Amino acid sequence: METKIIKAGLLGLGTVGTGVYKVLKAQESEMTAKIGCQVRIKKILVRDIEKASRKVTDPDIVITDRWEDVINDPEISIIIELIGGTGVARRYIEEALKAGRHVVTANKDLVAQDGGMLLDLAKEKNLDFLFEAAVAGGIPIIRPLKQCLAGNHMAEVMGIVNGTTNFILTRMTKDNMEFSEALALATELGYAEADPTADVEGLDAGRKVAILASAAFNSRVTFDDVYTEGIGSISAKDIRYAREMGYDIKLLGVARNTESGIEAYVCPMMISSSHPLASVNDSYNAVFVTGDAVQDVMFFGRGAGELPTASAVVGDVFDVARNILADCCGRIGCTCYKQLPIKKMADTRNRYFLRMKVEDRCGVLAEMMTLFTRYNVSIEQMIQKDTKIEDCAEVVIITDEVREGDFRTAMRELAESPSVRKISSKLRVCADTRR
Amino acid sequence: METKIIKAGLLGLGTVGTGVYKVLKAQESEMTAKIGCQVRIKKILVRDIEKASRKVTDPDIVITDRWEDVINDPEISIIIELIGGTGVARRYIEEALKAGRHVVTANKDLVAQDGGMLLDLAKEKNLDFLFEAAVAGGIPIIRPLKQCLAGNHMAEVMGIVNGTTNFILTRMTKDNMEFSEALALATELGYAEADPTADVEGLDAGRKVAILASAAFNSRVTFDDVYTEGIGSISAKDIRYAREMGYDIKLLGVARNTESGIEAYVCPMMISSSHPLASVNDSYNAVFVTGDAVQDVMFFGRGAGELPTASAVVGDVFDVARNILADCCGRIGCTCYKQLPIKKMADTRNRYFLRMKVEDRCGVLAEMMTLFTRYNVSIEQMIQKDTKIEDCAEVVIITDEVREGDFRTAMRELAESPSVRKISSKLRVCADTRR
Numbered sequence: 001m002e003t004k005i006i007k008a009g010l011l012g013l014g015t016v017g018t019g020v021y022k023v024l025k026a027q028e029s030e031m032t033a034k035i036g037c038q039v040r041i042k043k044i045l046v047r048d049i050e051k052a053s054r055k056v057t058d059p060d061i062v063i064t065d066r067w068e069d070v071i072n073d074p075e076i077s078i079i080i081e082l083i084g085g086t087g088v089a090r091r092y093i094e095e096a097l098k099a100g101r102h103v104v105t106a107n108k109d110l111v112a113q114d115g116g117m118l119l120d121l122a123k124e125k126n127l128d129f130l131f132e133a134a135v136a137g138g139i140p141i142i143r144p145l146k147q148c149l150a151g152n153h154m155a156e157v158m159g160i161v162n163g164t165t166n167f168i169l170t171r172m173t174k175d176n177m178e179f180s181e182a183l184a185l186a187t188e189l190g191y192a193e194a195d196p197t198a199d200v201e202g203l204d205a206g207r208k209v210a211i212l213a214s215a216a217f218n219s220r221v222t223f224d225d226v227y228t229e230g231i232g233s234i235s236a237k238d239i240r241y242a243r244e245m246g247y248d249i250k251l252l253g254v255a256r257n258t259e260s261g262i263e264a265y266v267c268p269m270m271i272s273s274s275h276p277l278a279s280v281n282d283s284y285n286a287v288f289v290t291g292d293a294v295q296d297v298m299f300f301g302r303g304a305g306e307l308p309t310a311s312a313v314v315g316d317v318f319d320v321a322r323n324i325l326a327d328c329c330g331r332i333g334c335t336c337y338k339q340l341p342i343k344k345m346a347d348t349r350n351r352y353f354l355r356m357k358v359e360d361r362c363g364v365l366a367e368m369m370t371l372f373t374r375y376n377v378s379i380e381q382m383i384q385k386d387t388k389i390e391d392c393a394e395v396v397i398i399t400d401e402v403r404e405g406d407f408r409t410a411m412r413e414l415a416e417s418p419s420v421r422k423i424s425s426k427l428r429v430c431a432d433t434r435r
Numbered sequence: 436m437e438t439k440i441i442k443a444g445l446l447g448l449g450t451v452g453t454g455v456y457k458v459l460k461a462q463e464s465e466m467t468a469k470i471g472c473q474v475r476i477k478k479i480l481v482r483d484i485e486k487a488s489r490k491v492t493d494p495d496i497v498i499t500d501r502w503e504d505v506i507n508d509p510e511i512s513i514i515i516e517l518i519g520g521t522g523v524a525r526r527y528i529e530e531a532l533k534a535g536r537h538v539v540t541a542n543k544d545l546v547a548q549d550g551g552m553l554l555d556l557a558k559e560k561n562l563d564f565l566f567e568a569a570v571a572g573g574i575p576i577i578r579p580l581k582q583c584l585a586g587n588h589m590a591e592v593m594g595i596v597n598g599t600t601n602f603i604l605t606r607m608t609k610d611n612m613e614f615s616e617a618l619a620l621a622t623e624l625g626y627a628e629a630d631p632t633a634d635v636e637g638l639d640a641g642r643k644v645a646i647l648a649s650a651a652f653n654s655r656v657t658f659d660d661v662y663t664e665g666i667g668s669i670s671a672k673d674i675r676y677a678r679e680m681g682y683d684i685k686l687l688g689v690a691r692n693t694e695s696g697i698e699a700y701v702c703p704m705m706i707s708s709s710h711p712l713a714s715v716n717d718s719y720n721a722v723f724v725t726g727d728a729v730q731d732v733m734f735f736g737r738g739a740g741e742l743p744t745a746s747a748v749v750g751d752v753f754d755v756a757r758n759i760l761a762d763c764c765g766r767i768g769c770t771c772y773k774q775l776p777i778k779k780m781a782d783t784r785n786r787y788f789l790r791m792k793v794e795d796r797c798g799v800l801a802e803m804m805t806l807f808t809r810y811n812v813s814i815e816q817m818i819q820k821d822t823k824i825e826d827c828a829e830v831v832i833i834t835d836e837v838r839e840g841d842f843r844t845a846m847r848e849l850a851e852s853p854s855v856r857k858i859s860s861k862l863r864v865c866a867d868t869r870r
Contacts (some may be wrong), residue, residue, distance in 0.1 A: 019728075023586045023587075023728045024586075026588065026727065026728070027586055027588075030653070030772070030773075033653075033772035033773075034585060034653065034770065034772065035585065132583060138728070138729040138730065138732060139732055140575070140579040140583030140584065140732070143578065143579070143582060143583050144575040144578070144579060144583075147575075147578060147750060147753070147754055148567060148575030148578050148579075148747065148750040149575065149746060149750060150469060150470065150749070150750050150753045150754075151458045151459075151462055151745070151746050151748075151749030151750050151752075151753065152458075152746055153461065153462075218465070218468075218469065276714070276735060279711070279714055291746065292461065292742070293454075293458045293461070293573070293742040293743065293745055293746035293749070294573040294736060294737065294742070294743050294746035294747075295573065295736070295737050295740075295742065295743050296736055296737065297573060297574055297575070297734075297735065297736030297737070298733075298734075298735040298736060299732075299733075299734060299735075300711060300732065300733040300734075300735065301729065301730070301731055301732030301733060302729065302730050302731065302732070305730075307727070307728040307729070307730065308728065308729050308730050310586070310728055311584060311586050311587055311726065311728035311729035312583065312729075313586075314585070314586030314728070315582060315583040315584060315585050315586050317586075318582070318585045318586065319582055319585075322766060322767065323763075323766075326761075326763035326766045327762075327763065328758075328761035328762065328763035328766065331757060331758075331761045331763065332757065335469065337465070337468035337469065338465075338468075
């Protein structure tokens with residue numbers, strides 16, 4: 001029997017593109033047995049043809065800098081977009097879908113922004129649009145949410161979905177480094193990009209939260225809906241205090257499906273050291289999912305990198321190929337059939353960790369308590385450290401659950417109080433919803 | 436538009452059967468939006484109709500004790516087998532497939548024994564035969580292995596896939612209990628069955644290893660191929676020694692794809708406390724997978740229980756329904772296209788932990804070393820404890836990697852040596868293959 005060959009076009013030959021090329025090559029010998037056909041890269045779109053030609057030596061692969069050559073090639077069934085960003089990549093994907101090509105992408109920025117529109121476009125044409133690699137690199141999470149866990153009403157998805165910041169926080173925790181030092185190390189080791197803003201500020205994680213929430217809650221959440229805070233203000237001291245109290249500090253992406261709307265945010269949080277997410281260290285990622293049937297389930301692994309991300313891309317490509325062979329493309333498309341409201345960050349509720357320097361005199365704590373009470377902030381735990389500097393005492397507080405908006409107002413007023421010298425840090429404390 | 440209804444027959448209404456009934460009911464309102472149709476249970480096969488009628492009150496559901504009524508009903512497209520075991524369950528599944536019904540099952544015993552045959556039978560008829568729930572309850576692992584991670588050559592699958600024994604070992608570790616005490620507690624709390632043999636002896640885990648290995652290595656491994664050892668001989672003292680040396684003791688299922696064949700075994704092992712599997716406690720399960728592209732990935736969650744297992748079953752049922760609607764049933768069937776040899780346990784290699792009482796006199800250690808050297812056993816670490824009882828010293832050894840067969844011979848000879856009073860325990864030490 002003649003082997004069926006499905007041809008693919010690769011857009012981009014950066015880290016992940018190169019990985020996909022390698023993984024497809026490594027699978028060549030058993031691909032036919034595994035999925036029933038051969039998927040072959042026919043053309044690769046690059047900016048620098050000469051540079052790419054040194055990486056890809058197969059005489060059968062055409063390297064081009066003209067996108068039309070790839071997307072409009074009628075022999076090509078699958079476009080693998082690995083350029084990233086919401087600029088040309090968006091245009092290419094739209095053109096590809098319009099031209100009837102199935103699309104596999106690792107582009108979190110684009111999916112978090114225009115995922116709904118692109119899935120609609122794919123559906124119109126009965127095409128596959130898959131993006132397993134857009135969240136948490138090699139870790140299977142989108143397909144598990146849409147298929148394996150489809151029998152659940154999901155209550156919560158919580159994850160460590162940015163390897164750079166997790167590496168930084170791990171070094172701060174284990175080696176007692178300050179943020180700047182850990183960031184420098186991450187840059188040196190290639191974990192952080194030259195401009196680390198998107199990672200450090202939680203934007204990258206925010207995009208992943210949007211995609212996860214959409215898949216988990218069957219309701220579209222875009223990046224604009226996700227509140228983000230970065231880890232730049234975390235100090236080694238906060239981490240030490242946290243650990244004293246049985247917590248670790250992690251940059252968490254949180255999506256919660258509540259009666260009053262979807263909560264979606266990224267921020268550094270204190271999480272109980274006994275929680276499985278607390279022991280996810282270095283550049284590893286993990287996503288912790290809570291559903292009414294499955295209870296707790298966690299997916300852990302490499303959230304980035306050439307081959308792990310390529311693993312997810314190729315998994316999707318193989319799925320498209322299987323769909324083509326079984327003539328069932330578009331079998332699972334957009335699963336956002338609800339339109340749930342997004343809760344304002346001010347309306348979310350969390351416990352808070354608060355560290356501040358206050359005047360060391362009688363009556364100061366009573367003043368603070370009065371202020372807190374006015375804004376419905378009640379105290380779960382308070383430690384006054386005996387380190388007195390310039391007549392100041394350091395006070396560490398963990399509040400009961402409080403409405404974010406109330407807490408913010410209380411903080412503004414507190415900052416103006418003459419007894420408070422400095423609010424050194426405030427951090428949300430993750431509720432342990434394990435069942 | 437009229438809602439399409441797909442009818443299912445449920446075989447068994449025990450814990451998981453009841454869970455599936457509940458989960459399908461809980462999904463009713465959004466099932467059509469989610470998967471494009473309603474899946475409704477039409478008939479349930481039970482032994483005790485009266486008892487079942489108290490659990491299931493829907494007037495539309497027929498409860499019967501005649502299997503033919505369920506399997507031969509031409510309106511029923513999907514048979515959900517939740518009786519378990521390799522007796523009648525096997526017959527019913529075969530009859531169902533022959534009658535053209537898709538089958539979803541949680542039956543690990545059967546899949547580990549006859550999975551290949553049943554998948555072949557399903558393929559002949561273009562039917563789905565799915566068994567996500569057969570391994571690690573609610574945790575998605577079969578579909579991730581067959582689809583999401585299909586771009587990998589898998590090197591290793593290692594898991595804690597029995598909740599009962601993990602609960603027992605956790606209590607022994609955390610509460611310093613002996614095995615019998617922890618087993619009694621597990622029985623009291625309902626984690627252990629009245630006859631705990633299948634769990635405690637590693638047989639249940641062995642079945643799951645067979646299924647995992649088959650899916651991961653694309654080569655059929657049956658339960659007969661899996662070597663099993665139980666946890667009955669583990670003592671609290673072993674656990675204390677292990678922890679002193681930076682290890683935890685877990686009942687691990689291990690499947691390894693080596694050049695000289697597949698290794699598949701279940702046994703209590705020492706695993707580095709820093710390994711993600713070491714912190715999987717209580718009745719939780721986890722499966723740690725290593726592939727050439729994805730590197731390390733771990734799946735963690737509830738390995739048993741009414742609703743978690745039902746979550747996996749319903750995920751499969753929804754997948755069948757989606758396949759029926761897209762007319763692509765049998766899209767992914769048996770993926771065992773290789774015939775790799777199974778390595779004999781005697782030919783596997785592991786490091787060993789050895790605890791024994793030897794005569795406390797000059798020259799004894801030298802004798803032992805000579806004996807070890809004869810069988811290629813070299814020592815990585817040795818501790819002689821100063822606890823002397825009746826002129827004996829307790830010696831704890833960790834060996835370098837040694838061929839199992841050689842080690843066994845050395846042990847037999849050692850046991851006969853007059854200087855050795857007792858070999859208190861020998862435990863394999865898990866190689867840390869994290870990348």
